Amino acid sequence: MDRVVVVGAGVLGASVAYHLARSGADVVVLEAERSASGASGATLSLDVTHLQTPYAYYRLNRAGSEGHLRLAEEIGGPSWRHPAPLIQWADGEAAQQALRERALQVRSWGHACDLAPAAALREAAPEVDPAACSAEEVVVHTGAAWFDAPRFVQALLEAAARHGAELHSRTPVTGLLREDSRVTGVVAGERRFTASTVVNCAGSMAEALAALAGVRLPMRAVPGLLVESGRLPDVPLGAILAAPGINLRPTPDGGVLALSRDIDARLDARLGGPLDGLSQELFRRAGDVVPELRRTGSAASRVGFCPVPLDELPLVGAVPGAPGLYHLVAHSGVTLAPVLGRLAADEITTGRPSPELAAYRPDRAMSGDVYAENMRALGCHVPQGSAKPDVQL
16 A cells, blocks of 8 residues: 655544554654644643534534544553543523533533532532632533543554554654645655655644645644643542633643633733743632642643634645645544544545545635634634744644
8 A cells, every 4th residue: 555644643643643554554654843742742632522513513523532432442551531520610690501501402412411500519529619619500521531642642653553654753844745736745854755645734833734735724823821730639630620711620640730711812922921920820720729739839831732723623635736635633633533533544545535524624615603612612713813833844
């Protein structure tokens, strides 16, 4: 079978590489730094299926979520998926009503969630300060999970290697090989890698890679600030929390990872300068929800850049003007990686378009509407001219 070069060793690149190699393809993965060094290692990494709209996109995310269970059986090794209830609440009557209506909608789609009294929060996560939740009702998503994305990527790459795939770390792509309009490989410094298909899984830098072939990908690189605490002194956080103004989840070593989209909205003006004030504000908010965090101190903070298509739905497939270059870009990539990697690999190896991916082609018309409730709920609208990450492909 012809060679396939995958550019980027994040969750999407690792997943498509594994599925390609498993199908018998000759696979080479090129990563500018190290695996999971981009958005895959700098996001909250939650299963956010419950926030996705419209229904077809919810179903795609559901398939991705369920795909993690299938992959765990296939490749084995240490678990990267950590089941935990996800508990949401809101401030104010209007926000609480919107949350209730959304919960009822996804429950009608078959999603496992319940409306529960606030006491359910105290039972699932006694570490939470009762004063942090003024709502009388919370939404509990019982089938939720958070992901250790670097471990997930490592497991996929190791499994791909067992099927013969090669990984070249610290190998940034600097150009594309072309015959007329067709992409026939990549240039990485002084090296040339020929391929029948190049898969663009470069994350926030996917737009730059596409531009080398004269293709414009309709996407943004959205910055996000994460703060990680030290280990909680008593027991680890027992739930994923979607609280007003902040989201919290456990970490593999017993700490807490925090993100706030309204703080993220202020990042553009601060990138390139000190972020201490924003990091401290984020950690303070986390301590207002889980007071024990104040005893641990902030262990680390980092900024990641999430690749976000303009209508917030995935970009999957080739563009007619540059055959041989297959794009795979998505927000919520950790949730979607199992299903997108499988479907993309099948398209590449068989040449048959997948009906499940028809709505996500990169050259589709975009109205500018926000379709994914995940992004709307998080307030993640990105203005023209947002900061781009200064990293290599």
